[in-house]
Each structure stands twice: as structure tokens, then as C-alpha cells.
Amino acid sequence: MGLNTIYKPRTFDLSDLKGISNETLATHFKLYEGYVANTNVLNERIAELIKDGNLDATKAAAFSELKRRYGFEYNGMVLHEYYFDNMQKQGTGDAAKDSSFRKIADTSFGSYDIWKADFVSVGKMRGVGWAICYQDPSNGALSNHWISMHEEGNIAGYTPILVMDVWEHAFIKDYAPVDRPKYIEAFFSNINWDKVNSRLATTGSAKA
Numbered sequence: 753m754g755l756n757t758i759y760k761p762r763t764f765d766l767s768d769l770k771g772i773s774n775e776t777l778a779t780h781f782k783l784y785e786g787y788v789a790n791t792n793v794l795n796e797r798i799a800e801l802i803k804d805g806n807l808d809a810t811k812a813a814a815f816s817e818l819k820r821r822y823g824f825e826y827n828g829m830v831l832h833e834y835y836f837d838n839m840q841k842q843g844t845g846d847a848a849k850d851s852s853f854r855k856i857a858d859t860s861f862g863s864y865d866i867w868k869a870d871f872v873s874v875g876k877m878r879g880v881g882w883a884i885c886y887q888d889p890s891n892g893a894l895s896n897h898w899i900s901m902h903e904e905g906n907i908a909g910y911t912p913i914l915v916m917d918v919w920e921h922a923f924i925k926d927y928a929p930v931d932r933p934k935y936i937e938a939f940f941s942n943i944n945w946d947k948v949n950s951r952l953a954t955t956g957s958a959k960a
């Protein structure tokens with residue numbers, strides 16, 4: 753991957769979710785496509801600045817500003833892909849009793865219920881961002897993190913396991929801003945646990 757990579761927006765087979773309207777999804781897919789487009793624009797503009805093999809000193813400020821925006825646009829693209837991928841039509845609610853996720857949540861937090869209380873509480877935090885459950889690849893442990901905007905708080909090298917967008921655009925057509933907890937409840941009823949479980953490393957050093 754690099755400056756010459758052209759990212760293409762993915763499509764997601766999502767509609768008729770519980771508590772998240774098709775109108776919300778349509779708007780959200782458009783916003784996601786904007787992150788993909790902007791990632792491509794940043795790469796094009798940086799490629800132009802660096803094409804001679806060195807950075808003209810008069811262009812350093814422009815280069816720096818574009819590079820600072822990388823985290824916002826790239827994470828905006830990638831986190832939305834994780835988010836849409838970890839939802840499905842006809843979701844089943846909480847993680848199955850015998851699932852890998854539940855076992856690892858039990859090990860990491862003492863119980864799945866405590867893991868969930870922690871994750872939901874992260875999702876209710878004031879501010880604009882994401883709640884993400886990561887797995888530490890060195891020991892398999894799960895931890896829940898608040899990500900400001902798209903880029904502040906991501907843990908280098910950790911694997912995103914469950915990704916929940918809590919920007920207001922994710923629910924404002926369906927719920928008032930103060931009703932973010934209702935959106936979080938709806939999100940949980942639409943989780944694709946097969947996808948979540950598939951992201952877990954359950955062998956080697958990373959296991960329950």
C-alpha cells in the first residue's frame with residue numbers, strides 16, 4: 753500500500769436493521785465513501801509534492817498538513833469498514849454462551865457482563881468518537897477503548913474486534929442526541945458475532 757494505491761469504497765449488505773433505519777444507513781454509507789475519496793485525494797496530493805524524490809522546502813508546510821490529515825481520513829475509512837462488517841440483518845443479540853468471544857471476555861474481564869458494561873460505558877462517553885474492543889495479540893486479552901474523532905486512542909498493533917461508531921451521524925435520524933444509549937442498545941441487537949469471533953486470535957500466545 754502506498755501513494756499509488758487507489759482505495760475503492762466497499763458495499764455492505766445491510767438494511768432493515770433493528771432500531772437503525774435504512775435512511776441512517778444510506779447517509780452513513782455516503783459519509784464512509786467520503787473518507788475513501790479523501791484518502792485517495794491525500795495520496796494524490798502527497799505524491800505530487802514528493803514526486804521529484806525530495807521535498808521542496810517551500811512545500812513542507814503543505815506536506816505536513818496533508819500528512820497530519822492521514823490519521824483522520826484513513827481511520828475514518830477503515831473504522832467504518834470494521835463497523836459495517838460487524839453488523840448484520842437479523843442479529844441475535846448478545847454473544848453466544850459457547851462462543852470464543854464470550855470465553856475471552858470472561859477471561860479478560862471476569863465475566864461477559866462486565867465486559868459489556870465496560871464497552872457500553874465507553875460508548876456513552878461524552879465526545880465525538882468510537883468505542884472499540886481490541887485484542888492484544890501478545891496475550892489474547894481484550895480491552896475497550898475510547899477513540900476521539902477517528903484517530904486518537906487506537907492501539908498500535910492491537911486487533912480491532914468489535915467496533916461501534918458513536919458519532920451522532922450514526923443515529924441522529926433515529927434518536928435524539930441524549931438517547932445515545934438507545935442507539936447502543938440497537939447496535940448490540942445487530943452485531944454479527946460470527947464476524948466478531950472470526951477476528952479473534954484463539955491460537956498461539958493469544959488465546960482464552
Ligand SMILES: [Fe+2]
Nearest residue numbers: 917919921922
Ligand atoms: Fe460514522
